[in-house]
Amino acid sequence: MTDNSENNAQNRREFIRSSSRFALALGIGGLGGLVLNKAKAGEYVWQIDPFECTQCGRCADECVLTPSAVKCFHAFDLCGYCDLCGGYLKPGAIEMNTAAENQLCPTAAIKRNFVEEPFFEYTIDEDLCIGCAKCVEGCSSFGNGSLHLQINQDLCVNCNQCAIARMCPSDAISRVPYDDPYKVKGDFTKSKS
Amino acid sequence: MLKGRLFKISSVLFGLLVSIVTFAQQRFPRPDFESDYKTPTLEIPEPRHGILEYADVLILLIVLLLATRFVLQKRSRKGILYLSVFSLLYFGFYRNGCICSIGAIQNVALAIVDPSYAISLTALAFFMLPLLFALFVGRVFCGAACPLGAIQDLLIIKPIELPVGIRKSLGLLPYLYLGLSLLFACTQTDFIICRYDPFVGIFRMDAKFNMLVLGGSFLIIGMFVGRPYCRFLCPYGVLLNWMSKVSKKHLTITPSGCVDCRLCERSCPVDAIKKPVADPVSKKKDINRFLISSLLIPLWILAGGYVVSSAHVYLSKANRNVQLAELLISHPEIKNDPDHIDVQTFLTSGKTMQTLLGEAAQIREQFRIGGWILGAFLGLAFGLMFTRKTIYRNRTGYEPDKGNCVSCGRCMDYCPVGKPNFEELIKTKIGTQS
Numbered sequence: 001m002t003d004n005s006e007n008n009a010q011n012r013r014e015f016i017r018s019s020s021r022f023a024l025a026l027g028i029g030g031l032g033g034l035v036l037n038k039a040k041a042g043e044y045v046w047q048i049d050p051f052e053c054t055q056c057g058r059c060a061d062e063c064v065l066t067p068s069a070v071k072c073f074h075a076f077d078l079c080g081y082c083d084l085c086g087g088y089l090k091p092g093a094i095e096m097n098t099a100a101e102n103q104l105c106p107t108a109a110i111k112r113n114f115v116e117e118p119f120f121e122y123t124i125d126e127d128l129c130i131g132c133a134k135c136v137e138g139c140s141s142f143g144n145g146s147l148h149l150q151i152n153q154d155l156c157v158n159c160n161q162c163a164i165a166r167m168c169p170s171d172a173i174s175r176v177p178y179d180d181p182y183k184v185k186g187d188f189t190k191s192k193s
Numbered sequence: 194m195l196k197g198r199l200f201k202i203s204s205v206l207f208g209l210l211v212s213i214v215t216f217a218q219q220r221f222p223r224p225d226f227e228s229d230y231k232t233p234t235l236e237i238p239e240p241r242h243g244i245l246e247y248a249d250v251l252i253l254l255i256v257l258l259l260a261t262r263f264v265l266q267k268r269s270r271k272g273i274l275y276l277s278v279f280s281l282l283y284f285g286f287y288r289n290g291c292i293c294s295i296g297a298i299q300n301v302a303l304a305i306v307d308p309s310y311a312i313s314l315t316a317l318a319f320f321m322l323p324l325l326f327a328l329f330v331g332r333v334f335c336g337a338a339c340p341l342g343a344i345q346d347l348l349i350i351k352p353i354e355l356p357v358g359i360r361k362s363l364g365l366l367p368y369l370y371l372g373l374s375l376l377f378a379c380t381q382t383d384f385i386i387c388r389y390d391p392f393v394g395i396f397r398m399d400a401k402f403n404m405l406v407l408g409g410s411f412l413i414i415g416m417f418v419g420r421p422y423c424r425f426l427c428p429y430g431v432l433l434n435w436m437s438k439v440s441k442k443h444l445t446i447t448p449s450g451c452v453d454c455r456l457c458e459r460s461c462p463v464d465a466i467k468k469p470v471a472d473p474v475s476k477k478k479d480i481n482r483f484l485i486s487s488l489l490i491p492l493w494i495l496a497g498g499y500v501v502s503s504a505h506v507y508l509s510k511a512n513r514n515v516q517l518a519e520l521l522i523s524h525p526e527i528k529n530d531p532d533h534i535d536v537q538t539f540l541t542s543g544k545t546m547q548t549l550l551g552e553a554a555q556i557r558e559q560f561r562i563g564g565w566i567l568g569a570f571l572g573l574a575f576g577l578m579f580t581r582k583t584i585y586r587n588r589t590g591y592e593p594d595k596g597n598c599v600s601c602g603r604c605m606d607y608c609p610v611g612k613p614n615f616e617e618l619i620k621t622k623i624g625t626q627s
Contacts, residue, residue: 021439025328028436032321035304040311043246054541056534066399076232080221116228123233144219154238157289157397160296160316161384166513169538175311181240 044175046162049183050148052172055137059149060130062164069155070131070164072109072124075186078146081119086142087135088112088122104134126152146185153181249288250318253338256280257322260337261330263602264444270602273336277343277601285340290396294319294334295341295429296387298371299378306379323429327436331443335423335433336600341392342423345415346601352419352462360464361578363425368574371428372567380559382512386428419462423599438596446604448611451590454619458591460607465597470588482583490576497572502564509560518553521546 048059048070059070083096088110093102098112109128113121124147131149139147151173165173176183256276263272284290292313297320304312323334335342355363370386377383387393391408394400400408414421423430437443446457446466457466501508509515517535520527527536539549593604609618 017439018441021328021441024436024439025325028321028324028328031301031305032317035301035312035317038304038308038310038312039314039317043313043315044311045240054538056538058534064394064397064399064401073235073237075235077223078219079223080219081224082221115230116226119224119226121230121233144221150237152238153240156240157291158240159291160293160300160387163388166383166388169535170542178240182237184235184237186235 040177043178045151045153045158045178045181046156046165046173047151047153047176047181047183048149049172049174050145050150050185052170053133053136053149054170054172055133055140055149056169057132057134058167058169059164060132062167063131064159064163065155065157067129068131068164069152069157070149071126071129071152071155072131072133072135072147073150073184074122074124075146075148075184076121077186078144079122080144080146081115081121082143083118083120085112085120085122085139087139087147088120089138091138104138106130106132106134110135122147148185150182150184246313246315249284249292250315250322252283253319253322256338257326257333260333260600261326264333264336264600265330265442268448268602268605270606273600273602276337277346280338281340281343281347283340284338285344285392285396286398290340290390290393291387292316292319293341293390294323294339295427296384296390298429298432299374299384299386302375302378303381307381324432324436327433327440329441331437331440331595331598331600332430332433333600335430336602339423340396341390341427342420342599344392344395345412345420345422346462346599348412348415349419349462350416353417354459354464355418360424361582365571365574365578366425367428367431368571370426371431372570374428376508376560376563376567377511379563380509380512380556382509382556391422419464420599424463424597434596437598440595443595444593444598444600444602444605446591446593447608450610451592452610452619453590454609455591456609456618457604457607460604461593461598462601462603463597463599465594465599466604467588467592467594469590470585479583479585483580486576486580486583490573490580493572493576494569495572497568497570497575498565499568501568501571502561505557505560505564508564509557512553512556512560514549515553515556518549521549 060068063069088104089096089102090104095102100108103110107128107130109125109130111123111125113123115121133149136145136147136149139145162173165171256279260273260276263269263276284293292315297316300310300312300316301320303310304317323332323338326333336346337343374384374386377385389404389407391404391411394404395408411422453469458468460466510519513535517539521536521539527533528540531537591604609615612618
């Protein structure tokens with residue numbers, strides 16, 4: 001008799017358990033199906049739209065990496081090769097040369113090379129660049145805007161929620177498809193190898 | 194000489210160009226170089242190959258399958274241990290802890306409520322696979338595949354048994370955390386699970402100081418209280434717990450029948466071993482308590498919903514748009530502060546105050562509705578906890594608590610049943626325990 005009721009209890013519990021399992025399986029399946037509908041094949045990475053960027057300087061501080069995965073990129077085809085470069089020289093620089101006191105970049109990451117009179121080429125040393133956007137601000141205010149910020153996809157750890165995107169005041173950072181991971185300024189860069 | 198003149202010319206040019214709105218593409222046209230200067234190409238480093246993301250899913254699947262084999266067939270604690278070390282190294286230190294199943298909750302939630310949000314298949318797979326495995330074989334993910342679990346598990350030195358009351362009350366925190374993270378994710382406010390992940394900074398070897406302190410304290414506490422994050426915070430653990438409770442198969446402490454030797458009693462670092470019930474409580478009293486606490490559940494739900502939704506104004510302050518709108522209303526003079534980045538960006542963006550206020554009001558309304566849902570959910574969890582306390586079951590042997598067991602497999606090691614030196618184990622060890 002007791003054996004029988006024990007058995008019944010066991011059966012009842014087993015029934016409850018298997019039906020809840022079924023319900024939960026259905027739940028996850030349904031949820032998965034619903035989301036799968038919207039899921040896109042292919043991955044996403046974070047990128048800055050340089051035309052939205054307002055050069056606030058937060059990219060240097062908010063990234064989970066030190067130094068930031070955001071680096072200054074130089075679109076050479078946009079550059080005017082100015083002697084008086086708004087991105088390289090501090091406003092009110094005493095002289096137009098490579099002396100440290102004249103440089104805008106806090107880490108001296110911009111290299112200035114003489115090309116021919118009166119043109120200079122500017123290149124970025126990415127290892128030194130901290131993504132502070134000081135040069136970008138200078139270049140966009142006084143120059144062609146060829147210096148711009150991009151997230152270096154080689155360095156970026158692709159956080160689920162980009163810490164900089166959250167703090168970006170101009171919502172310039174968004175997820176872009178993995179196949180087209182940059183929003184580089186200039187024309188020639190569009191045709192990615 | 195030449196330089197000085199050029200400086201003057203370019204200064205004048207600057208003045209002109211800055212003051213006059215130019216529609217030209219470039220302020221300074223690209224020079225025609227006379228020398229054979231070649232424009233360098235801009236190097237754009239490629240991201241990690243996309244195929245590798247799918248490799249992560251495959252590796253997760255393999256780890257889960259192996260863990261299932263180690264838990265159910267091989268009954269090998271060692272196997273689980275090695276798997277968890279591998280997961281810690283791969284998903285943790287090599288892949289820097291992103292993406293993980295815990296954080297994927299938010300992606301899935303956002304994908305459901307926001308039609309424009311495209312979730313990656315990897316995130317979806319990371320969310321689904323451990324749940325499906327939990328539904329059939331228990332929380333093998335926690336034991337073997339989760340890097341956050343692994344880092345805590347490996348540092349367990351001398352776990353103490355927590356009193357039931359503390360365990361149960363702290364056990365409600367994950368519900369709160371899950372609810373809040375869903376609320377913040379669905380309102381596009383923040384991904385708090387990722388932001389306050391205590392170990393991801395350690396995986397990246399690059400943590401902000403406060404997060405390092407948080408992660409460090411979890412690890413130090415974890416030496417004596419097994420897996421504190423998993424048990425008292427992990428929001429994904431809540432879902433896994435539900436699945437695992439009704440799992441088809443599950444880790445068993447003993448391979449055949451329990452001999453009540455009590456060797457496994459202290460082996461579980463997460464207090465997930467149910468002891469035999471010696472004398473059952475009187476059924477009559479039991480049923481009354483059960484009925485009362487069940488009838489109270491709707492009240493808990495209403496109370497929870499009311500409380501949380503009335504806090505929606507405070508909760509919504511976490512949203513940056515709401516924050517900005519509030520700031521501009523309460524301190525209008527901040528518009529003159531040139532150093533306030535958010536305010537200045539807003540002022541120059543051309544967005545009207547009205548649009549911002551509209552957005553903020555909309556988000557706040559979402560928080561109000563979400564607050565009701567979150568509160569009701571918490572009330573339900575609270576009520577069910579009390580109801581569950583009134584349910585007693587007669588048990589003869591030692592069994593794992595299927596919901597809370599993380600399948601680390603320690604108890605299997607302790608169980609003498611079926612081991613060649615069975616007699617010896619029973620004799621030597623039973624004497625040392627009172």
